[in-house]
Structure formats: C-alpha cells, structure tokens
Amino acid sequence: MxxxxxxxxxxxxxxxxxxxxxxxxxxxxxxxxxxFTTRFVAAVIDVSxxxxxxxxxxxxxxxxxxxxxxxxxxxxxxxxxLILWGYIFTTLYWMFAWAxxxxxxxxxxxxxxxxxxxxxxxxxxxxxxxxxxxVAFPFGLLWALISKRNRxxxxxxxxxxxxxxxxxxxPSILSGDSNRPEFP
Amino acid sequence: xxxxxxxxxxxxxPNATEDPSPTGALGAMxxxxxxxxxxxxxAAFAAGSAAAQAIESVAGPPTAAVLDxxxxxxxxxxxxxxxxxxxxxxxxxxxxIVMQALQRLDLTEIVLERVDLKRVVEAALDSIxxxxxxxxxxxxxxxxxxxxxxxxxxxxxxxxxxxxxxVATVDLDPIIDRLPIVDIAEYVIEMVxxxxxxxxxxxxxxxxAIDSVRLRSYATDIALARIVDRVLPRxxxxxxxxxxxxxxxxxxxx
Numbered sequence: 001m002x003x004x005x006x007x008x009x010x011x012x013x014x015x016x017x018x019x020x021x022x023x024x025x026x027x028x029x030x031x032x033x034x035x036f037t038t039r040f041v042a043a044v045i046d047v048s049x050x051x052x053x054x055x056x057x058x059x060x061x062x063x064x065x066x067x068x069x070x071x072x073x074x075x076x077x078x079x080x081x082l083i084l085w086g087y088i089f090t091t092l093y094w095m096f097a098w099a100x101x102x103x104x105x106x107x108x109x110x111x112x113x114x115x116x117x118x119x120x121x122x123x124x125x126x127x128x129x130x131x132x133x134x135v136a137f138p139f140g141l142l143w144a145l146i147s148k149r150n151r152x153x154x155x156x157x158x159x160x161x162x163x164x165x166x167x168x169x170x171p172s173i174l175s176g177d178s179n180r181p182e183f184p
Numbered sequence: 185x186x187x188x189x190x191x192x193x194x195x196x197x198p199n200a201t202e203d204p205s206p207t208g209a210l211g212a213m214x215x216x217x218x219x220x221x222x223x224x225x226x227a228a229f230a231a232g233s234a235a236a237q238a239i240e241s242v243a244g245p246p247t248a249a250v251l252d253x254x255x256x257x258x259x260x261x262x263x264x265x266x267x268x269x270x271x272x273x274x275x276x277x278x279x280x281i282v283m284q285a286l287q288r289l290d291l292t293e294i295v296l297e298r299v300d301l302k303r304v305v306e307a308a309l310d311s312i313x314x315x316x317x318x319x320x321x322x323x324x325x326x327x328x329x330x331x332x333x334x335x336x337x338x339x340x341x342x343x344x345x346x347x348x349x350x351v352a353t354v355d356l357d358p359i360i361d362r363l364p365i366v367d368i369a370e371y372v373i374e375m376v377x378x379x380x381x382x383x384x385x386x387x388x389x390x391x392x393a394i395d396s397v398r399l400r401s402y403a404t405d406i407a408l409a410r411i412v413d414r415v416l417p418r419x420x421x422x423x424x425x426x427x428x429x430x431x432x433x434x435x436x437x438x
Contacts, residue, residue: 007371008364021379023395026402032423035405038398111398119425145412148421150405161425166398 022166026111031119033150034112034162039141043134045106050090054082087135094131099124102165113165122160130158228268232259 002010022030061076068074077085097104102113102121114130116122122130133154134140140153147156155161235258272278295301318324341347373379383391409421 001375004368004371007374008367012364012367012371023383024377024380025399026395029402029423031425033421033425035402035409037404037408038401041401109394109397110401111394115425117426145408146416148418150409150421150423163425164402 026164026166029164030166032164034110034164035150036141036144038110038112038164039144039152039162042104042106042110042112043138043141045109046094046104047090049105050086050093053089054086057085058082091128091131091135094134095124095128097127098122098130099127111164111166112162115161115163117159117161119161119163126158126160130154130160133157228259228263228266231262231266232256235259235262 058076061074064072065074065076094104097107098114099122101108102115107113114122114127116126137153142152143156144150144152151161232255235255413420
C-alpha cells in the first residue's frame with residue numbers, strides 16, 4: 001500500500017486523473033475513444049426514445065380524435081410528417097444534449113460523451129452541425145468500425161471525439177470565459 | 185618574599201599575608217626557599233661568629249651580655265652589606281638542595297595535611313570564570329560527540345523520560361494547522377476507495393445493471409475492433425483522445 005509520504009511525493013492530490021466515482025474496472029479506459037458498439041447502442045436508445053415520443057404524440061392525437069369526434073376534428077399526422085418531426089426533434093435533442101452535458105440519455109446510459117477536438121464541451125452551433133449531420137447521415141457511424149481512431153464520418157469531418165466517460169461529475173457549464181465552449 | 189631575622193638563631197618566617205596562594209606547588213617552593221634562606225642565615229651566622237671572634241680577640245673573653253648585644257647588631261650590619269640573594273644564587277647549588285628536599289619530603293602528604301584544599305579550590309574557583317575558561321579552552325563539540333557516541337540516547341529517553349507527560353503538554357493546534365488535512369483526507373479516500381464503498385452501500389440494482397451493460401459494451405467494442413484490425417492489416421488502434429474530457433479535468437476548458 002502506498003504510504004502517505006509516497007503518495008505526496010508522487011504528486012499528492014490530483015496525481016491521478018482517474019475519477020473515483022467510476023468503478024475500478026472502468027477507470028483505465030476513461031477518456032479513450034469509444035468503440036462502435038457502445039456508440040451504436042447509445043444512438044439506438046436515443047432514436048428509440050424519440051420514436052417513442054413521436055408515437056406517443058400520434059397516439060394521443062388519435063385518442064383525442066376518437067374522444068371528441070364528431071365535435072372536434074383533429075387530423076392525426078401522417079407517418080411521413082411524424083418521421084420529419086422525429087428528425088427535427090432528434091436534431092434539437094442531440095444539439096442541446098451535446099452542447100450542455102456532452103451526452104444524451106443514450107450517451108449517459110452507455111457512458112460516452114461527445115467532446116471537441118481538444119476534449120471540451122461543444123458549442124451550440126458546433127453541436128447543431130454534428131447532430132444535423134448525424135441525423136442526415138446515420139450510416140456515418142459505421143466508419144467507426146474501420147477507423148483506426150474509432151471515428152465516425154461526422155467525427156472525421158467535424159474533428160469531434162466520442163469518449164468513454166462514466167464520471168458522475170457534470171462538466172462545468174456556468175463558468176467564466178476560459179470555460180466557454182469551443183466554437184470553431 | 186621578605187624575611188625577618190628575629191634572633192641570633194636565624195628563624196625564617198615567610199610573610200604569608202603577602203602571598204595568599206598556598207597551592208601545592210607554591211608550598212613546595214616555599215620549602216625550597218626556606219631551605220635557601222636557612223643557608224643564607226647560616227652564612228650570616230658564620231659572619232657574625234667571625235665578628236664575635238674578632239671582638240673576643242681584641243676585648244678578651246666576652247660575656248653573654250656583650251655577645252647578646254654585639255652579635256645581632258654585627259649580624260644585621262653584615263646582612264645589610266651583603267646581597268645574600270646574589271651570594272646564594274652564585275654559590276649555592278639550589279637545584280641539588282631542592283632535589284634533596286623533594287626526596288626527603290612527601291609533598292603530597294604535606295599538602296594533604298597542611299593545606300585546606302577545599303578553601304584553595306573554592307578560592308581558585310571564585311577567582312576564575314570557569315565557564316569562560318571552558319568555552320575558550322574546551323572543544324565542546326568533540327566532548328558532546330563523544331558523549332553521544334557513548335550513549336544510547338533513544339533508550340535513555342525511553343527509560344528516563346515520561347513521554348506521555350511531555351506530549352500532554354504539547355499544544356496540538358499549531359501542529360494540526362500545519363498538517364495537510366485535506367491532502368490526508370483525499371489520501372484516505374483514495375486508499376480505501378470511498379466512492380466504491382458508497383456505491384456498494386447505496387447503489388441499487390439499476391446502477392449495477394448500467395455498469396454491467398457499459399462494461400459489456402466496452403468489451404464488445406474491443407472484441408469487434410480486434411476482429412476488424414485482424415481483417416485489415418494494421419496495428420492496434422489509437423484510442424487516446426487529445427486533451428482531457430471536462431468531467432475528468434474538472435471542466436477547466438484549458
């Protein structure tokens with residue numbers, strides 16, 4: 001066991017970049033680029049969440065139509081409209097998620113975070129670009145399978161990274177100028 | 185040193201009031217000089233006798249009264265005209281006399297018998313600033329080093345010093361102020377992995393399930409990457425992301 005003197009000699013507090021809130025087996029790979037499977041599952045969870053929401057909206061409208069017919073005439077949106085709204089909602093959802101905490105619900109569940117080329121939080125515009133790109137070309141994630149650095153097409157183009165980050169500590173959002181999100 | 189001739193028999197009395205340092209060496213010197221003066225007295229006495237014989241040859245057999253008056257006067261006159269010290273120094277083998285005297289005398293015994301050593305020592309100590317002498321003449325560092333080499337100081341303190349009583353008098357507040365309490369706390373937290381303990385004690389099934397899913401997913405990532413890397417002829421992947429994630433670096437954004 002490391003003595004207190006040895007611990008202090010080695011740098012003391014802050015010597016280790018390992019976050020103690022992360023379970024022991026996972027500390028080693030925190031900060032590394034996440035692989036395809038994890039990112040795919042996170043994306044599927046997010047898309048499923050949005051799909052569930054859209055279905056819920058559609059179902060609610062159908063119920064309302066059934067209840068208030070013939071008094072109220074609510075036309076349930078078509079499938080194409082719903083998918084379009086789903087795309088828009090997903091884009092906005094990912095933008096806010098990545099610009100604020102760096103991860104959506106799926107990302108939190110799978111322990112990954114989207115960061116800028118220097119490892120910081122994305123700015124809103126940057127996050128919007130990425131989320132729009134992801135929604136428009138979801139197959140870009142497949143490149144993470146082949147990429148030597150686990151990068152999707154979106155990551156290659158926008159130079160972003162998706163890393164394993166299980167930490168409970170949220171990134172600093174309300175901080176000074178030095179902590180402003182990057183805006184390339 | 186002055187000497188006083190009291191009668192025809194030369195009696196030499198050292199004037200002790202003028203030499204108040206009766207050390208052993210001085211006592212010996214006094215004995216030696218006494219012997220020397222005895223010799224001088226004998227010389228004076230011989231001169232006096234010669235004068236008495238001259239008077240006797242001129243004035244006939246002396247009476248005791250005449251001798252009592254004439255001899256001291258004549259002796260005194262001779263002594264005044266002769267530098268006895270010079271005579272002695274030039275004519276007497278003082279060294280032989282002293283050596284003989286020393287052989288005959290047990291000086292140590294005499295000093296022990298005659299000298300009040302306690303007074304002598306006290307007087308010497310009173311007249312000497314012993315501390316100053318020690319500071320000037322004694323190599324204290326060597327003495328202390330030698331003493332420390334001889335002593336097992338740790339054992340001595342453990343045996344002789346009531347450490348508990350000593351520690352009880354210590355004001356701990358300044359010591360605690362100097363201690364890196366926060367560092368110690370962080371050290372303890374890290375060593376016992378307090379977050380893990382908290383997780384184990386408070387974490388529910390859900391957090392365990394999430395951790396398990398994450399770990400399985402990570403393992404799948406690695407396995408899948410290996411398969412792809414085998415198919416594609418290249419080295420292992422470079423997974424180190426530049427910079428540090430905000431959650432790990434405290435969100436400093438630097």
